[in-house]
Amino acid sequence: MKKKEHGFSGSIGFVLAAAGSAVGVGNIWRFPYLCAKDGGGLFLLVYLVLVLTFGFVLLTTDVAIGRKTKLNALNAYGTLRKKWKFLGYLTFLVPTLIMTYYSVIGGWILKYLSAYVVSSGNEAAQDGYFTSFITAPVAPIVFMLIFLAFTAWVVYCGVEKGIERFSRIIMPGLLLLIIGISIFSLTLSHTDSDGTVRTGLQGLAIYLLPDFHGLTFGRFLNVLLDAMSQLFFSLSVSMGIMITYGSYVKDDVNLSQATNQIELFDTGVAFLSGMMIIPAVFVFLGTEGMASGPSLTFISLPKVFEAMGGLGRIIGIAFFLMLAFAALTSCVSVMETLVANCMEIFHKTRQQMCIMVGIYSLVTAILICLGYNVLYFDLTLPNGTSAQLLDLMDYISNSFLMPFISLLTSILIGWIVGPKWITDEVVKNGESFPRAGLYSFMIRYIVPVIMLVLFLVSTGFMKLNF
Structure with missing residues (x-):
């Protein structure tokens, strides 16, 4: 197999870059609101089980395919x-679809970060602030452009000098910010006008302790499917990213150990994100604020920061800086995957392809921004949810393609190529693979069934009426 021109310098570089891809908006934005929606501790418990089973299977498959073939997806x-x-x-x-809107969301984050840097940030907590910003004709494009330019610059610099060096600096800083804000959230308390006192520790209990009261099979299945869909966001699997990163991994790297470290890092950040956000929202907004869904980050949290008084500005800066770091590492991995694939398609240099992909990303991201004003439309998706242009791209990529790709990959590896093709790559240098038996069983019998169900439910072909 031909040697790749570019690659990670070693195991640490790969783990930090892969963890940077995995740790993104999905961990810090999507995980907490799904956890709050699905019963706190119950969702957390189900998610942890899935990470140790499905997550490790999908992640190991992608990385091993990349390293063994030395090719992109x-x-x-x-x-x-x-x-x-x-x-x-x-x-x-x-x-290709995710890149159309990820830099748009990155621009939203930069807008909120700037609101706390240049002023108190209290205006960000006002009703209608988020809507007025995303529907503006120019501002969202400007902030998107700044975010996209930084992303393109990192990818332009290459694998070792760009992505790896950037990840080595950003990931430790990101982790420190998350830990610091998480600890601070637990120290919060608030007294309502009627004398009711809510504390961060009470919010932590809601987050950690599963509530099985009134649990039905239908509710549990919905929690299971939400947790499974989160895996795709969280681990960057079934989108070619981990295959691309795997192709840059040297043969002497212990794959089993590296994938375990990525799992641990990614799950740890998701767990801390929940601990950072859910107790704080509970303290200042109660259980009603926790049920705010996708708007938790951009609408509910600014209200929490406003309720903190002068300290809220500092926490707001730290939080949105951390979220910007997370979004940037993920967006870098998405663009890198496109650039790497286009280098193989067009046989051009990294720099040439980075410019081409950057132009594509810019044009499509502008269209996504305009989808909230001049190109606005309201579409009902097959799963029954209402959508605009950004939601449509997200639905096609995450709810349709990713479960379908995982289904087909599990059939290919489990029944046509054989699980041994993957397990042999993991242990090629004599390393141990303690979960080899679990991997083989899951990839053949469990993953295809669950992926089929997830695909049918996400696309509206199967209704869950219990």
């Missing part, structure tokens, strides 16, 4: 079986 599947090369093209579609 576009061509890697074709080396396993020629008739399955189409799966590489399906995988390539996912980052």
